[in-house]
Amino acid sequence: MDEVQGKKDYVDPPPAPLLDMEELKSWSFHRAVLAEFVATLLFLYVLVATVIGHQRQPACQGVGPLGIAWAVGGMIFVLVYCTAGISGNPMYLANQLSGHINPAVTLGLFVARKVSLVRAVAYMVAQCLGAIFGAGLAKSVMKHYYNTLGGGTNVVVAGNSKGAALGAEIIGTFVLVYTVFSATDPKRNARDSHVP
Template sequence: MAELKKWSFYRAVIAEFIATLLFLYVTIATVIGHKRLNGANPCDGVGILGIAWAFGGMIFVLVYCTAGISGGHINPAVTFGLFLARKVSLIRAVAYIISQCLGAICGVGLVKAFMNKHYYNSLGGGANEVASGYNKGTALGAEIIGTFVLVYTVFSATDPKRSARDSHVPVLAPLPIGFAVFMVHLATIPITGTGINPARSFGAAVIYNQDKAWDDQWIFWVGPFIGALIAALYHQFVLRAGAVKALGSFRSNPTN
């Protein structure tokens, strides 16, 4: 609770809000613009590859800009994973997730305000939904694996041991994180439109506000949080040998 008395805490929360707002504005506008042009001429628009670059590129830019202020989470699943690894306090994690969701809503709201409403509504508002031909189980699995890849990359790119050994690692950290987002989008856009970020899915669903988007919404919260949980456990207890350390501590203090 002492964090609530520090300006650095509120500065970080504001940074997460603005970063998520910008992230959703650029990426959702790209998604809707692609669908509009693709409907007129399949050869027009940025295509799925361009959408993936938009998401990955924005994450790269925004993580680079905010890493020194808030850690550059821009994703409740990343915040949840770092909280499980005890890298973020509970009060900061909750504040980040709230600010990320509010930023996402505002970002998508700007897209709707600036874009032709007919195109926005008829082209799905950039909301995440399970694509036809796929069931909810498949979509959930895709979200779990996709988020695992992202959060695992975040842990690896920001590992303090690597930072101490290789001075260039902190500077390059945004690059693999953004590239992970890019690769996951290529794999999962045809299945779910790619969530791996509950704030992204929630903000788009709030502004679009259609039954299908809300019916599938749980997938884009449960899947990313499970993926983040698995990534945190894998990093802490397998890669960092947390389980071995805990077992060794127990053996040295059997009365505990």
């Protein structure tokens, strides 16, 4: 194995331990969990506020779907940039970076043994609580619009089935997780993959 590893121009990080209870004693673990909570809270707040802001404007005067997409993409970029360096166990540094912001990403990284079960569960709980608090913050700031416009929730558009909407969500989630795996692949840095 060492001979094969020696010929590679990258190093495969070791898989994360399945159950690492020592993480619970580490300040960096708790800091990373807090970062997940705050990042998800901010993401949901900005997303819900942007959608409500769009919905309350007269036709063709709001930010539109493209503006909402830019708000979502921009927030993901900023939040991942701000939280990705908040790490866990230095031995598994490449595996246990924060900045997931989405339980689907955390679940995918757990299945691939990039994060331990303890970290995955803690991240997902923090992300769900962050989402609840983020939506609650949006509701408290703009209660009237939040209540009258349905809280900025998605609906299945007339002419589409719930099955088609579910399929689109599954495909979108797959693309998100696939992108995270691609961006964090240790082989990509070694080949200068961002340069044609």
